[in-house]
Amino acid sequence: MATHYYGTMIITVQGLELLIVDLKTLKPIERVHKELPVGDDLYGQQPISFELVNQMTSALRGFLQILNDYQIDNYQLWGSEALSRAINADFISDQVFLRTGIKLNWLSISEETYYRNQAVLVDLRQQKTKSHGKLIHLIGINSGNTTVTQFSELSFVYSSHYSLGPVKIAEDLQSLRQSAPNSMEVLRDYIDSKLADYQRLLPQEAIDGPSEVILLGAMPLSSLTIEGEHHNTLTADEFDSIFDRVVDASDQFLVEQYGIKEAEVPLLLPEILLLRKLMRLTQATSIHFSHNTVLDGLAINEAVRSGFSHYNFSEQTITAAANMANHYRVEPVHRQLVTKFALHLFDQLKPVHQLTPRDRLLLQVASILHDVGAYVDAHEHYLHSDYIIQHTSIIGLSVHERQLIAAISRYHSTTTPSEDLSHFQKLDTSERLLVAKLSAILRLADALDDDRQQKITRISVSVKNQELIITVFSNDNLLFENWEFSFKSRFFEETFGLKPRLKQRSMTSK
Numbered sequence: 001m002a003t004h005y006y007g008t009m010i011i012t013v014q015g016l017e018l019l020i021v022d023l024k025t026l027k028p029i030e031r032v033h034k035e036l037p038v039g040d041d042l043y044g045q046q047p048i049s050f051e052l053v054n055q056m057t058s059a060l061r062g063f064l065q066i067l068n069d070y071q072i073d074n075y076q077l078w079g080s081e082a083l084s085r086a087i088n089a090d091f092i093s094d095q096v097f098l099r100t101g102i103k104l105n106w107l108s109i110s111e112e113t114y115y116r117n118q119a120v121l122v123d124l125r126q127q128k129t130k131s132h133g134k135l136i137h138l139i140g141i142n143s144g145n146t147t148v149t150q151f152s153e154l155s156f157v158y159s160s161h162y163s164l165g166p167v168k169i170a171e172d173l174q175s176l177r178q179s180a181p182n183s184m185e186v187l188r189d190y191i192d193s194k195l196a197d198y199q200r201l202l203p204q205e206a207i208d209g210p211s212e213v214i215l216l217g218a219m220p221l222s223s224l225t226i227e228g229e230h231h232n233t234l235t236a237d238e239f240d241s242i243f244d245r246v247v248d249a250s251d252q253f254l255v256e257q258y259g260i261k262e263a264e265v266p267l268l269l270p271e272i273l274l275l276r277k278l279m280r281l282t283q284a285t286s287i288h289f290s291h292n293t294v295l296d297g298l299a300i301n302e303a304v305r306s307g308f309s310h311y312n313f314s315e316q317t318i319t320a321a322a323n324m325a326n327h328y329r330v331e332p333v334h335r336q337l338v339t340k341f342a343l344h345l346f347d348q349l350k351p352v353h354q355l356t357p358r359d360r361l362l363l364q365v366a367s368i369l370h371d372v373g374a375y376v377d378a379h380e381h382y383l384h385s386d387y388i389i390q391h392t393s394i395i396g397l398s399v400h401e402r403q404l405i406a407a408i409s410r411y412h413s414t415t416t417p418s419e420d421l422s423h424f425q426k427l428d429t430s431e432r433l434l435v436a437k438l439s440a441i442l443r444l445a446d447a448l449d450d451d452r453q454q455k456i457t458r459i460s461v462s463v464k465n466q467e468l469i470i471t472v473f474s475n476d477n478l479l480f481e482n483w484e485f486s487f488k489s490r491f492f493e494e495t496f497g498l499k500p501r502l503k504q505r506s507m508t509s510k
Helices: 038-042 052-070 087-102 111-124 166-172 172-181 182-196 236-246 251-258 262-281 294-305 314-327 333-350 358-370 382-388 399-410 431-448 479-498
Strands: 004-011 015-022 027-035 075-079 105-106 136-141 146-154 155-162 211-216 233-235 284-290 457-462 467-473 497-503
Touching: 004 052, 004 294, 004 479, 015 052, 015 294, 052 111, 052 358, 052 497, 075 087, 075 294, 087 105, 111 155, 111 284, 111 294, 111 314, 136 262, 146 262, 155 236, 155 314, 155 431, 166 182, 166 262, 166 399, 182 262, 182 294, 211 262, 233 236, 236 262, 236 284, 251 262, 314 333, 314 358, 333 358, 333 431, 333 457, 358 382, 358 399, 358 431, 382 399, 399 431, 479 497
Parallel strands: 004 075, 075 105, 136 211, 211 284, 467 497
Antiparallel strands: 004 015, 015 027, 136 146, 146 155, 233 284, 457 467
16 A cells, blocks of 8 residues: 555546555646536526536546555545535535545635645746746636636745636626627626726735736636747737737637637636736736646645645745734734734644643634734724624635634634633534634733733743743833733633643843
8 A cells, every 4th residue: 555645636626536645755646527518507596416526426436446546545525615615515415425435524715725725836836837026927717717826936926816707707608698799798798897806905915017827727818829829828928919810719629729628618708808818917928828727736645644744835824814903903912912922822832721722723823814804993893893704714724724714813802702701612522622722822912912012022831730830021010911921821820720820021031
């Protein structure tokens, strides 16, 4: 048995895909794709047909046989965000499990973007994909969604998501195009309307200027050629030349000249119009075609989890959270200090809390975002923080992880889970304990700078005789901090069985 082989599968609105990879080298061993026209039902607001579900489970049984042939028992199955929105998504998940024994894990659009980004970044760092520009936009286009992620010198800047894709566009405009005298103008106006706020909604961290685009996930566009030869890169002028030839071309010409599948021909015009608009908005000078998928990123993630690789992409999530905090005008010095204290407490209390590095990331994001609700109203701002976090995509986080972070932020202030049982009991037992531990740590960290005056900038932590001793270094009067700490520390004591005690030393002390 090859213990370093891993199988990852995904069901999307285009069909199913299996990737088998060697985790030691990240080399693909086998890739299998089964096309299914799920999008026709999905974007028509219809349940996915029983026959299509039968075909899904049949294809999955075939995938399982391939995995068995390789003697692989380390594998997972994922479902795309678009498919999770199907009216009968729960039925699909249940049928998949009953017929194959595999649990279907749903991905959020921010997770899909995150994993595709991972695959591209690994390629760029290994110089498999040549890109010499300092500013890069990764544009991911699938059937119903488009994401734009900006990197500068391979460092994450921001990510935006739009409910816009070629299948969705085609479905939305099907009836209108039949009656419109100029379907090209209709398509152009439709796309322009959906992207009208692109510039206005960019975060303040966004970098302006010429960039290179790396295109991910696009279906017919990956078949584009120049003079009969396949190119991985097109200049903006070459792309415009192809655009001019394609927009008025017959279906037969597109199939013969560009090798586009007949089933994908109706999607080409929406997709190429969408990409052209995005290239204008991102000031693209060239476009690179990448064949990396969500599965490639999931394989990299598994290699990291299993200890075969040491890549760390969590900075994308942290930066996205900081962008969000800036958008909601969270006071930066306070949030940085609270985050610093919370992470220090987490690290020093590892033998006590027994939590994971992933839990540490959840605490870090909650620390950055715990005050976003004050943008709505300072009164009971923790309730507004809960709502905002739950309803805002953060790259790299699942919907469920956002719910956990929202709950941690909800309990950072005056309310505790024991006083809010109707909300807290929605979580299962293990998650309640996780939220209680992390929110108790965040409450202590927040108490150390509750008045936003940064009287304390350095702490040390020790555990002695059932006490958590937090030594703070400050020359200021800390009467308010001691009072606030005494109030907020009660929940920590209830959660961990340790009584927190604040001890002050002067800044000159070593």
